[in-house]
Amino acid sequence: MAYNLPQIIDRFALMLMVVGLLIPAFYHAELPPEVPIHFNWRGLPDWYAPKMWVWLLPGVSVIMYNLLGRVNYADSGEAGRKAAELRVLQRMMRWIRLFVMASFLYLTWGIIQTALGHWEGLGTYFVPVFMIALLGLMAYYFGKIKSAR
Numbered sequence: 001m002a003y004n005l006p007q008i009i010d011r012f013a014l015m016l017m018v019v020g021l022l023i024p025a026f027y028h029a030e031l032p033p034e035v036p037i038h039f040n041w042r043g044l045p046d047w048y049a050p051k052m053w054v055w056l057l058p059g060v061s062v063i064m065y066n067l068l069g070r071v072n073y074a075d076s077g078e079a080g081r082k083a084a085e086l087r088v089l090q091r092m093m094r095w096i097r098l099f100v101m102a103s104f105l106y107l108t109w110g111i112i113q114t115a116l117g118h119w120e121g122l123g124t125y126f127v128p129v130f131m132i133a134l135l136g137l138m139a140y141y142f143g144k145i146k147s148a149r
Helices: 005-030 051-072 083-115 126-148
Strands: 034-039 045-050
Touching (some): 005 051, 005 083, 034 083, 083 126
8 A cells, every 4th residue: 555645644634733722731730820921042941821821832833734735735827836846845834734733743742731730841952953943944845946947
């Protein structure tokens, strides 16, 4: 049986989004009245809000999943864009959507674990690893788009 990598990536991104919605539902009753919603560059919490804010990232992830999916399946008849460039762009957006869903899931989990006192924060390496991974992914695919011209 052959596998369809784009379909696997799309389904995995959807699964990450759904898990990101289920985690706050599971932990909501255990959360303290205030949860961290912002972390400094070292990954330590520096801004707290009422626990209902734990739903912010899952809600944004639903919006981002749908928006990135729309870009992913852009009209192939778009003026001035070659078919090869469009295929590379669609692959890039598919991977970015997966990356964003994984990042939002980690952030949601980190907020909950920090609020419950199990973690001190997101960790020192989250911001640099996130930035390097995202920029590296984009640079890779922009290079592929340039070579497809």
